[in-house]
Amino acid sequence: MLSSSVRSLVLAGLLSLASVAAAQSPATTADYEYFERKIRPLLSEHCYECHSASAQTVHGSLKLDSAQALNAGGDSGAAVVAGDSDASLLIQSIRYEGDYEMPPQGKLAEQDILELTRWVEQGAYFPPAMPGSHTAENTASGIDYEAGRQFWSFQPLSQPELPPVDRVDWPQTRSDSFVLAAMEERGLAPTSPADKRTLLRRLYFTLTGLPPTPEQVEDFVADRSDAAFSKQIDRLLDSPEYGEKWGRWWLDLARYTDRTASWLPQTTQAHLYRDWVVNAFCDDMPYAEFVHRQLATDLLPSTGPEDIPALGFIGLSPTYWKELKLPSEIIKVIVADEWEERVDAVSRTFLGLTVACARCHDHKFDPISADDYYAMAGVFASCRLSERPLIGEEEFAPVQAARATVEGLEAEIAKLKKLKPIPQEKVDSLTHQIAEIQSTTEHYDTPMANAVIDESVHVVRAGKTPQEGTQLEYRAEPYDLPSFIRGNPNRPGPVIPRRFLTVLTREPQAFQIGSGRLELAQAITSDAASLTARVLVNRVWLAHFGRGIVDTPSNFGRQGGRPTHPQLLDDLAARFIAQGWSIKWLHRELLLSAAWQQSTQGSQADPDNTWLSRMNRRRLTFEEWRDAMLQVSGELTLSRGGPAVALEEPDNHRRTLYATVNRRDISPTLMIHDFPDPNQHSPQRSPTTTALQGLFALNSPLLAQQAQALVHRLDREGLSETEPRVERIYTLLFARSATPNELALGLDYFEAHEAQGSQGSWETYCHAMLLSNEFIYID
Structure with missing residues (x-):
């Protein structure tokens, strides 16, 4: 445990940060999407007849069909007080609690009242009117699709010429030329490259979600060849850890869950989809095929029943x-x-x-x-x-019959056990029959995938x-x-x-083929190939650089962001398709760029780093942090695939990818560490700093156990003297040696504790190091 004074300082800082974050809550694209899907339909159905610009008579001078009108209110004042439903006239009226009862023809359904109340409590966000939203595409007579196709994201891809740049020696890839041209246009210059230790640690976490070992760092530092970094990229892309890291990245988008509601088809085999995704990344399955299989692998002539888990993208949908x-x-x-x-x-x-x-x-x-x-x-x-089974229909037919028989026998046993006395001989006979059927039916235990x-x-x-x-x-x-x-x-x-x-x-x-799933999947990668490639390239760029070329990765429409580097996005997307939709090619292209290899210590002339004149520092996700702790303590188990294990199990030392995700009862540990809601598609993680995270860091069994395990590792390695133990902690956690000042601080700390006869000082020291910014952040 850390000292009370240290704990107080940490908590004070966390609470301060949390209060600042709470005070700053601008509307997000998700807020506007929520309004369009849930709130505007309610207002349109129940309110706009009397309270909109199209109403024959606007009652009470109140309009509810635009952000401007909502803010202006009506004769009785403001209709909505953002964040305070009880003070909002609109909510009072639909509850039939105030001077007005709206709508007058009858009270809304309770669910609709709750939805409108939730909207107000969350800030009553109302999308602003956007240029062209009703005058170009969405006209009174319908949608002008030709005008709509002129929008940037619906345009066909083109591979632009490289722009001229002054620093011709800086670009390492085509992407660098576009990045550098945008910088120079704004009077910016790239920063220096990151040192090799920093670069390798960044690369390992980016591709595998794990830190490099000290030995791997030293080998890379010693390799002076021009291809040293490229070889590291290729080696990591070929590792199973790469598939695990990027599989988890995809599962956020797919709203993956291991457990869900009891009324769903069973999800005891949900991990089959997770493992299929991991293997698809390891095999560098072309992204177009990756799309086709997840929507319609059962309708493809080139795939078999073993590919059925791919359908988990839909098969694990919320119901x-x-x-x-x-x-x-x-x-x-x-x-x-x-x-x-x-x-x-x-x-x-x-x-x-x-x-x-x-x-x-x-x-x-x-x-x-x-x-x-x-x-x-x-x-x-x-x-x-x-x-659906992972074997063919003919093979599965006898299995299905045998399982139905067993189900009937089990129901009979359940009835017999309610009798008094229980006819044990009959129960034993039926139990024997079940065991015989199960042992003699080939493929009886074949897995069943959610499809x-x-x-x-x-x-x-x-x-x-x-x-x-x-x-x-x-x-x-x-x-x-x-x-x-x-x-x-x-x-x-x-x-x-x-x-x-x-x-x-x-x-x-x-669509003519069955449900149309296959034709939909094929249209996504043919008719919509330009858009589909742009979206995927932007997602991978966001994962590597910490911000997307488009800052709304799941909204390329008018309400979404505009690309900061449109020619770069088109160039990458066009070449991505030309390279056979290879995601590993895309990784290499981005990671070999001079832009990605920059230091984080650049100019502050571009405070948001929109133009990439330095690399963005980022915080580890909870999965990366936990996995890194397990690795440096020597406790990480690298077993692959299979059923999930509860995260809080004391002996669970597997990668966090394999921790159980329960859609209706998500792990509190995951919940407080910004894990995405498995009920819905999540375009990107939203890091927060909260007091709960601080309390977890200071008091959770995970941190205490891993601090203790790190000490045990030092003991196993035969390090008994203080100085080499401190040095080893720095190389394990930070991929570098301790500075003289850091070493002196460590030595002074242990000397003071030894003089006081304190116990457990090594566990406390390791605990603090596992909480340090340098361990939790990637430079």
Whole structure:
């Protein structure tokens, strides 16, 4: 444990930082996406008839259809007090608590009231009107797709000429020329290269999520060849640790979970998808194929049943409880919400577009119509989640029959055990039968992957009246959805054939193969290849440089950011496709650049480092921090794949990738360390500094155990003298030797503790070092 004075100082600093962060909460793209998907439809359905610019009579001079109107309020004053729902007239009115009861024809559903209350509490963010959002693409007569295709992210890729630069000796790759040209245009210059020790530590964490060993650092420092760094990149890209690090990166986007709600198909084999992703990165599976397999590997002639885990991208989708005693009108909304989630995850992950914002109306900013939304949603309405075996259908047929028999026998045993006295002889006989069936049926224990099958889902009444409940019917034929009026499945409009987005293809053709999953996947990498490549390249750039060329990695629409280096993005994306969609090629291109190899100690003339005149320092993710602690203490277990293990298990020394992710009951340790919500697609981690993190660092069993294990490692290595022990800690943790001043501080510390007869000083010292900025940050 650290001393009380040190603990107080750390907590004071953390609380101060937390309070500053809380006071600074500008609207994010996610806030605006939430408004478009959840809030605008409610306002449109229940409020705009009387409180919008299109209303025949604006009641109370109050409009709720723009940010400006909302801020202006009406005759009774402000309608909303951001962050305070109780003080907001809008919330008082829909609760029927104040002078007004709105809407007057009847109180909103409780869920709708809660949604609007949540919006106000979170800041009542309302997207500002954007140039061209209603005058170019989204006109009164519909969407002008030709105008929409002029937007930068929908343009075809071109490989631009390299721009001229003054410092012709600086660029190491094509990318450097674009970066340097942007710097020089603004009077900036690149900083010096990072030293070799810093560079190798940065490379290891970037590609593997683990630190280098002291021996690996020394070998690299001693290698004076021109190809020394390139060889390190290739070696790490060929390591299994690379697949594990970048597999976790992808799982954030895929909202991966090991455990989920009890009403889902079982997820005891969810790790099959995680392991498939890891192996795909290790094998450098072309990204186009990576997309195809995750959406439709079962429909590809080149893949077999062993590839079924790839379908976990959809097969592990969040689903919502459906109480079938309720009327079908309610269940239809729940099922439609599930389709919306899948449209959102697929469109944002692969295309960087918020297609789900068009469920209730044409997209307010992008050239995406409600018909486009339902054309895509029909794909997911035409397939359902299901567990599927990793063997062929013919091989699995006897297994399926045997499992059904065993299930019946187990049910019979359960009934017998309720009798008194229990007929033990009969129970034993049935138990023996079960064991015999299991041992004699070939492939009985074959794993079952979370996947999908092409069966459309239909919600129908169980009887003639709503009071008789609901049933779900699964049909072999695909399901072209009607366009739901204002997103309500109980108000169907015209039927929309399943197809791709209009803005991304000149003449959209109706999908013909089953659900359309394969045609959707192929369109993403053909019709939308330029956009898909830009999105992926930007994601990898963000992971390596700490900021994207586009700062909204899952929104390449009008509400998203604009590229800081548009020609660079296009050049990389075009070459990425030309290189066979190879992600390993992309890594090499970025890591060999002079821009990536810069020091973090550059000029402050560009405080946000928008123009990359230095490298960005970044904090380790929790997974990297925990894995690094386990490695330097000598306790890391590098076993690969398989079922997840609870993170807090005392003997869990596996990489954090293999810790259980529970969608409904996420580990508190992960939760306080910025782990993404596994209920939804997460475009990037959002680092925070909180008091809870400080308390964890000071008091958690993990830190105490790893500090103790680090001391034991020093003992095992035969280091008994103080000076070599301190030196070894510095090389293990920081990939460098201690400076004379650092060494003197360490020696003084232990000398003082020995004079006082204090116990446990080595554990305290190691604990503090594991919490140090130099260990937790990458330069």
